[in-house]
Amino acid sequence: MKLAIFLKAAVFIIGMSAFLQVYSVQAVLPVLMADLRATEVQAGLAVGATVLGVALMSPFMGMLSDAFGRKIFIVASLLYLSLPTALLAFSADIHQMIALRFLQGLAVPGITVVLIAYIGEEFEAGQVARLMAVYVSGTVLGGFLGRFLLGYLSEWAGWRGAFAVMAALSLACALFVWTQLPKSRRFTAKPDFQTAFATLKSHLHNRYVVSASLLGMCVLCSLVGCFTYINLHLADAPYRMGSSELADIFAVYLIGMVITPLSARLMARFGSVKTIVLAVCLSMAGVLMTLFAPIAAIIAGLVLVSSGVFVTQAATINYISAHVKQGRSLASGLYYMAYYSGGTLGAWLCGLAYAGAAWPGVAAVLLAVQALALLVVLKKMKTV
Structure with missing residues (x-):
């Protein structure tokens, strides 16, 4: 149809x-x-x-x-x-x-x-x-x-x-x-909160859900920290970028419209976990590139950081789908709760780092968080 x-x-x-x-x-x-x-x-x-x-x-x-x-x-x-x-x-x-x-x-x-x-x-x-x-x-x-x-x-x-x-x-x-979204035709109300809370308790003891959630927390922590404070770095000397110029930098996000479909090919060939390891390493390389002075190197680094995050997120969601058979929507909700909590943590931690050591301090925090992500993947996530 x-x-x-x-x-x-x-x-x-x-x-x-x-x-x-x-x-x-x-x-x-x-x-x-x-x-x-x-x-x-x-x-x-x-x-x-x-x-x-x-x-x-x-x-x-x-x-x-x-x-x-x-x-x-x-x-x-x-x-x-x-x-x-x-x-x-x-x-x-x-x-x-x-x-x-x-x-x-x-x-x-x-x-x-x-x-x-x-x-x-x-x-x-x-x-x-x-x-x-x-x-x-x-x-x-x-x-x-x-x-x-x-x-x-x-x-x-x-x-x-x-x-x-x-x-x-x-x-x-x-x-x-x-006006344009059709009304639900197949929705049936299911106000069974008792069952939902029982599923929630089960997920909190499920190592697949917990490890994927920890990984998601690390991923958005690094993304939000990077793209929040790179603005202050580029607004300062020697770059002195204005608001419109900083807005242009975010065009690197559009790479996600290309990278996300390609991630499916990587997962099909290497599996979710190996794909995640590759993607996190890609993001780490991107952070290191932002430490170089030329603006072209910084933009290339941001492309690598965002690309690694898009691939990691797609592979992590696939990992949850492969290992969690019951209460998938709630498992996804827990993953997104951890994922976005990581974003808040990244904004706070990297703010402290920027106030104390400017962009190199932020980069150090980002690399530490990404190293933790690798540790979670290699120690806690089953290879699929």
């Missing part, structure tokens, strides 16, 4: 909208530090707060949507996301911004986790694969576009005006999804 173009557009926009706001503030951190008189650590927490909100809600949103429905959660979450985004334009200090960024993060699992459940219920296997590819492409574009737009808009309209435009964009996306 051919998938309607408007359905694909709705799924793509949902993926894009979910990640449009999550990391967008990274492109304007130097400006925010100056205007709101924030420290490096506080600026990092403006990124980490949203990631923390995502982490805390991820395991529970699936259970809530199992009880109450799919489309209503997706649309409501998109609508809600536009509210704290608009209020960011009125932030009086960095503390208000951190709080509003946290509220943004609470909306994201209602979009991502619930959409995956919706697609799995409503479509056949071949259609699911195609729609998931559309969704992943949307998330990659959203991660790039959020930073890109906010960086350029802040130069044209100030960062407050930029947040107002971003809020309007989120609202427009919500209205499009409301």
Whole structure:
């Protein structure tokens, strides 16, 4: 059965909208530090707060949507996301911004986790694969576009005006999804929280879930730490980049639209664990390259870091799917909880490192976290 173009557009926009706001503030951190008189650590927490909100809600949103429905959660979450985004334009200090960024993060699992459940219920296997590819492409574009737009808009309209435009964009996306995403036809309410909590307890003792979650925590810790504080490094001497130039740097994220499909070939040939080891080593090489002075070397290093992360995430999700047969959606929720908690940890740890030793200090923390990731893979994860 051919998938309607408007359905694909709705799924793509949902993926894009979910990640449009999550990391967008990274492109304007130097400006925010100056205007709101924030420290490096506080600026990092403006990124980490949203990631923390995502982490805390991820395991529970699936259970809530199992009880109450799919489309209503997706649309409501998109609508809600536009509210704290608009209020960011009125932030009086960095503390208000951190709080509003946290509220943004609470909306994201209602979009991502619930959409995956919706697609799995409503479509056949071949259609699911195609729609998931559309969704992943949307998330990659959203991660790039959020930073890109906010960086350029802040130069044209100030960062407050930029947040107002971003809020309007989120609202427009919500209205499009409301009109174009088909209603659930196969959803059956399952408000069985007792069974869900029993499954949760089981997963917390499952070494496959625990090891994959630890790995995910290390992965996003290094990604958020790297892409948050590389902005401060490049805004400082000798580079002196402005917001729009920093926004351009995030074009390296678009490599994910190419790398993610290629990761399937690597897993087919080498297995998930060997693929993860290769990808983590690739990211470590990228971090080392950022220590060189030429901007071309730094950009090449960022390409390697992000590519390694995309491959690692795809292989880790495949690892969970191969080893966890019961309660997969909850297992995925736990993985994403650890994954995004790592992002918050990365924003905080690397903020301390940058305040004490600038970019070389951040690079040292990133390499230590990636070394820990390798240790988890080699000691705790079964080779498949």
